Amino acid sequence: MNNSKVLEVIETKRSKPVAKVGIILGSGLGSFIEEIQDKVIYSFEELPGFPITTVEGHKSQLILGQINGVEVAVLQGRVHYYEDANIDAMKIPLQTLKSLGCSTVILTNSAGSLNPDAKPGEVILLTDHINYMGISPLFKEKGNARFVNMIDGYDPSLRDLFLKVAKQQKVLLHEGIYFWFCGPNFETPAEIRGARILGGDVVGMSTVPEVILARYLGLKVAALSVVTNMASGMDNQPLSHERTIENAQKGIVDLKKLLVTFLKSFSNN
Numbered sequence: 549m550n551n552s553k554v555l556e557v558i559e560t561k562r563s564k565p566v567a568k569v570g571i572i573l574g575s576g577l578g579s580f581i582e583e584i585q586d587k588v589i590y591s592f593e594e595l596p597g598f599p600i601t602t603v604e605g606h607k608s609q610l611i612l613g614q615i616n617g618v619e620v621a622v623l624q625g626r627v628h629y630y631e632d633a634n635i636d637a638m639k640i641p642l643q644t645l646k647s648l649g650c651s652t653v654i655l656t657n658s659a660g661s662l663n664p665d666a667k668p669g670e671v672i673l674l675t676d677h678i679n680y681m682g683i684s685p686l687f688k689e690k691g692n693a694r695f696v697n698m699i700d701g702y703d704p705s706l707r708d709l710f711l712k713v714a715k716q717q718k719v720l721l722h723e724g725i726y727f728w729f730c731g732p733n734f735e736t737p738a739e740i741r742g743a744r745i746l747g748g749d750v751v752g753m754s755t756v757p758e759v760i761l762a763r764y765l766g767l768k769v770a771a772l773s774v775v776t777n778m779a780s781g782m783d784n785q786p787l788s789h790e791r792t793i794e795n796a797q798k799g800i801v802d803l804k805k806l807l808v809t810f811l812k813s814f815s816n817n
């Protein structure tokens with residue numbers, strides 16, 4: 549399946565659609581779309597091959613527009629592997645970002661912290677990931693391009709720019725390694741102890757399949773996690789999706805500042 553039908557639908561609302569940066573918004577982070585000017589909105593239902601999410605806190609819309617003069621394509625919502633056990637569910641959306649002209653994609657997510665210093669409401673810039681699930685969105689691909697190099701998968705120059713912007717804006721920005729558990733159940737305390745030993749700093753149920761797809765497509769990647777909770781067993785609070793959504797609101801202020809200022813610096817680069 550390719551995305552030619554998607555591009556036809558997109559052109560019905562905006563002729564010659566283009567975007568430079570793609571942004572994917574994680575659970576509870578959808579209000580970021582308030583920052584977009586001249587919005588053109590498509591529901592995923594309109595876009596052939598775009599998967600519809602079943603998760604509360606995700607809206608399933610593609611929004612084209614500008615932020616600080618940069619043309620963006622924002623996916624307000626994503627599908628997770630745990631929804632349909634479809635590991636390449638995000639392939640068409642990512643191909644579409646590329647077809648629109650994006651060379652960079654910024655992924656955001658809500659996540660649990662494995663680092664006692666990174667607290668709920670704070671933001672972590674991802675430096676790498678650990679895919680412990682043993683599955684890849686590139687299963688079934690053919691040819692040598694599927695053997696994607698994952699060194700510097702989280703682009704060092706984009707990371708530097710985020711760190712610079714965080715300093716400028718006086719936003720506390722941690723750095724860390726994302727450990728992917730596929731969910732939908734939260735992790736056991738024993739799994740979290742294991743993830744810490746293996747080098748994880750932040751844990752979540754998304755992002756890794758999209759990072760792999762983006763690198764396969766030749767897109768540069770940056771990713772930010774909003775900490776919504778300390779990971780399972782690290783404090784004595786029970787975990788729930790409701791808590792994730794509620795606590796995501798604490799981090800969204802910093803996330804917005806980081807993204808909006810990043811785009812401003814990005815356009816000047």
Ligand code: HPA
Pocket residue numbers: 658659660661729734735751752753776777778779780787792
């Ligand atoms: N684990 C996995 N995914 C999550 C978490 C967590 O603790 N918090 C938010 N998303």
